[in-house]
Amino acid sequence: MSSPLLSVSGLTKRYRRGGKTIAAVDNVSFHIEPGETLALAGPSGSGKSTIARLVLRLVQPDAGDIQFKGEDFLALGGATLRARRARLQMVFQDPLAAFNPRATVARVLDDPLRIHGIASRSERPRRIAALLERVGLSPDLAPRAIHEISGGQRQRVAIARAIATKPSLIVLDEAVSALDVSVRGQILRLLLDLQREERIAYLFISHDLGVVRAIAHRLVILDAGTIAESGDARTVIDAPQSAIGKALVVAAPKLDRTGP
Amino acid sequence: MTALLSIRDLTVIYRRDGSEVAALKDISLDIAVGERLAVIGESGSGKSTLALAIARLLPASARIDGSIDWFLRPPPTLGAKAPPSVLPDISPSRGEIALSSPPSPISKVAGEDPTAKLPISLLEGEMSGRTEGGLMERKAQKSTAKPDHTPLGGRDIGFVFQDPSASLDPVMTVGKQIAEVAHTHLGLNWPQAYAKAKTLIERVRLPDPDAALRAFPHQLSGGQKQRVAIAAAIAAGPKLLIADEATSALDTIVQAEIVALIRQLVAEDGMTLLFISHDIALAAALAERIAVFRHGGLVEIGAARQIVSAPRHAYTRSLLDAHLGLDAEPLSRQAGPSA
Ligand SMILES: Nc1ncnc2c1ncn2[C@@H]1O[C@H](COP(=O)(O)OP(=O)(O)OP(=O)(O)O)[C@@H](O)[C@H]1O
Ligand SMILES: Nc1ncnc2c1ncn2[C@@H]1O[C@H](COP(=O)(O)OP(=O)(O)O)[C@@H](O)[C@H]1O
Ligand SMILES: [Mg+2]
Ligand SMILES: [Mg+2]
Numbered sequence: 046m047s048s049p050l051l052s053v054s055g056l057t058k059r060y061r062r063g064g065k066t067i068a069a070v071d072n073v074s075f076h077i078e079p080g081e082t083l084a085l086a087g088p089s090g091s092g093k094s095t096i097a098r099l100v101l102r103l104v105q106p107d108a109g110d111i112q113f114k115g116e117d118f119l120a121l122g123g124a125t126l127r128a129r130r131a132r133l134q135m136v137f138q139d140p141l142a143a144f145n146p147r148a149t150v151a152r153v154l155d156d157p158l159r160i161h162g163i164a165s166r167s168e169r170p171r172r173i174a175a176l177l178e179r180v181g182l183s184p185d186l187a188p189r190a191i192h193e194i195s196g197g198q199r200q201r202v203a204i205a206r207a208i209a210t211k212p213s214l215i216v217l218d219e220a221v222s223a224l225d226v227s228v229r230g231q232i233l234r235l236l237l238d239l240q241r242e243e244r245i246a247y248l249f250i251s252h253d254l255g256v257v258r259a260i261a262h263r264l265v266i267l268d269a270g271t272i273a274e275s276g277d278a279r280t281v282i283d284a285p286q287s288a289i290g291k292a293l294v295v296a297a298p299k300l301d302r303t304g305p
Numbered sequence: 306m307t308a309l310l311s312i313r314d315l316t317v318i319y320r321r322d323g324s325e326v327a328a329l330k331d332i333s334l335d336i337a338v339g340e341r342l343a344v345i346g347e348s349g350s351g352k353s354t355l356a357l358a359i360a361r362l363l364p365a366s367a368r369i370d371g372s373i374d375w376f377l378r379p380p381p382t383l384g385a386k387a388p389p390s391v392l393p394d395i396s397p398s399r400g401e402i403a404l405s406s407p408p409s410p411i412s413k414v415a416g417e418d419p420t421a422k423l424p425i426s427l428l429e430g431e432m433s434g435r436t437e438g439g440l441m442e443r444k445a446q447k448s449t450a451k452p453d454h455t456p457l458g459g460r461d462i463g464f465v466f467q468d469p470s471a472s473l474d475p476v477m478t479v480g481k482q483i484a485e486v487a488h489t490h491l492g493l494n495w496p497q498a499y500a501k502a503k504t505l506i507e508r509v510r511l512p513d514p515d516a517a518l519r520a521f522p523h524q525l526s527g528g529q530k531q532r533v534a535i536a537a538a539i540a541a542g543p544k545l546l547i548a549d550e551a552t553s554a555l556d557t558i559v560q561a562e563i564v565a566l567i568r569q570l571v572a573e574d575g576m577t578l579l580f581i582s583h584d585i586a587l588a589a590a591l592a593e594r595i596a597v598f599r600h601g602g603l604v605e606i607g608a609a610r611q612i613v614s615a616p617r618h619a620y621t622r623s624l625l626d627a628h629l630g631l632d633a634e635p636l637s638r639q640a641g642p643s644a
């Protein structure tokens with residue numbers, strides 16, 4: 046077997062708050078294979094987003110090791126880090142917060158192509174149109190401002206931006222949580238298509254086990270910064286072993302469609 | 306069923322930059338006394354507009370047609386001590402809500418004076434019970450109705466919004482915010498109002514009630530803040546509790562706790578519940594009836610069981626199909642159109 050795409054071990058991040066130190070992430074280890082979806086689930090405050098930020102190197106860990114494509118990711122700097130960053134993209138819950146709302150769709154997609162030197166200035170409009178089509182949007186949307194398109198369209202633009210640099214891993218933090226159910230289904234299918242065709246791996250963060258079960262291969266359940274349990278997503282959800290895993294399953298809204 | 310309120314041909318049109326959006330189109334429905342009614346629909350379907358119309362909180366720029374008739378019995382002891390208040394007990398979080406506007410004769414109040422007509426009122430974005438912002442409106446209404454005996458009083462509607470931070474005052478202690486509602490609407494003096502606030506904090510099961518009274522909103526988690534918002538919303542003993550996406554920003558475990566809390570409080574106090582959600586499974590778990598909205602129209606309304614097991618409308622079926630339950634086939638194994 047090939048080595049994992051991402052391998053995290055002993056990851057720890059502490060925050061000081063009100064004179065006390067809390068471990069937002071406490072000695073967490075996991076790995077992701079190429080083309081695989083690993084879900085992180087857990088209640089609010091369990092450390093999911095902190096792990097996302099650590100993996101993206103938006104914050105520095107207090108301890109632990111991150112290997113990305115066999116390299117010591119935490120040791121990278123300068124041009125090498127910038128180059129590797131192109132392979133590791135992100136999509137967050139609120140696409141409006143991630144972009145300047147007045148920026149146009151074209152501008153949002155132009156940035157990564159330019160910054161990572163993926164396409165020349167003259168080539169970029171064509172690439173932008175292709176990216177929009179790739180995520181099921183009309184290229185006519187390019188001149189529209191981000192605040193002038195729907196939430197589902199914005200999330201597709203966020204995905205288009207993420208795939209612009211041909212990443213091997215995308216970190217999605219509650220990326221479908223704010224979407225209407227029909228749009229959510231479309232976005233999840235889009236993610237599956239992209240994964241199948243381009244072998245992109247996902248670190249998929251959600252507190253919604255229904256969504257996790259629909260899309261993830263494996264699942265890590267977090268509680269207070271530590272791993273409560275992990276395994277095959279369906280196996281864990283169908284028979285959770287940890288207290289928090291059981292609580293998450295019990296709390297998930299159930300729909301009983303059988304008649305009275 | 307005895308109606309608490311009856312909505313007929315309600316149309317709401319927002320005007321913005323010269324363009325018009327019909328947020329609600331010809332809506333007619335009754336809300337029965339003591340029932341739990343859920344309103345579901347996708348974003349933009351008009352759910353919040355319905356809630357704001359019922360609470361008379363629509364912005365001044367909105368054009369409103371149709372009627373909302375209330376069937377409230379007159380409060381038995383609205384004595385001289387209780388401050389007259391015609392304003393609903395709400396916590397609007399929307400900055401765009403204007404202070405005042407020409408009254409539109411939409412909301413009739415049946416009961417003591419069945420012919421009383423109240424305008425849809427507009428209230429400054431303020432915390433429950435802190436109705437100073439509505440003073441002008443109050444005066445405006447005094448001329449058209451009998452506010453001192455108007456059943457649709459400040460205590461009759463409690464409102465809980467999706468974002469508790471927006472409805473809570475960041476620089477006021479939790480205890481004061483809840484006490485103020487009791488002080489304003491129940492005419493309690495401050496020591497009594499604080500005692501009431503403590504009881505409410507216990508009822509919404511905030512840990513360490515004494516500490517919670519003195520806490521500021523930012524010191525509480527999202528779920529705890531929502532408990533505070535619920536305590537403030539029910540402080541004046543409203544007939545109708547409106548929860549607009551009140552659990553949507555919470556994780557599933559906290560969401561389940563808050564839903565259980567709302568269910569219990571509504572039962573204990575005999576309140577009527579209008580529960581607004583985009584989650585059909587959550588709505589079916591809590592409500593007795595479900596109204597399905599789409600593009601500002603009422604698609605169907607019926608018993609929760611019927612809506613879920615035998616929907617009449619294809620749109621309702623599509624909402625049910627899109628639900629991702631813990632028993633659903635993983636998407637990767639489903640044949641289906643790609644996005
Ligand atoms: N910058 C920070 N300063 C102080 N504490 C922080 C900071 N960021 C996160 N925390 C704390 O770390 C813990 C984990 O937070 P994190 O945002 O990772 O949770 P989460 O699992 O993503 O929760 P949610 O489901 O609410 O998004 C929490 O106790 C949080 O308050
Ligand atoms: N204050 C407002 N000004 C202009 N348009 C609005 C305003 N509030 C809501 N709308 C529009 O009215 C429609 C219904 O919105 P809303 O009632 O908030 O729906 P929901 O709560 O179901 O998401 C949408 O098209 C929305 O954009
Ligand atoms: Mg988070
Ligand atoms: Mg709404």
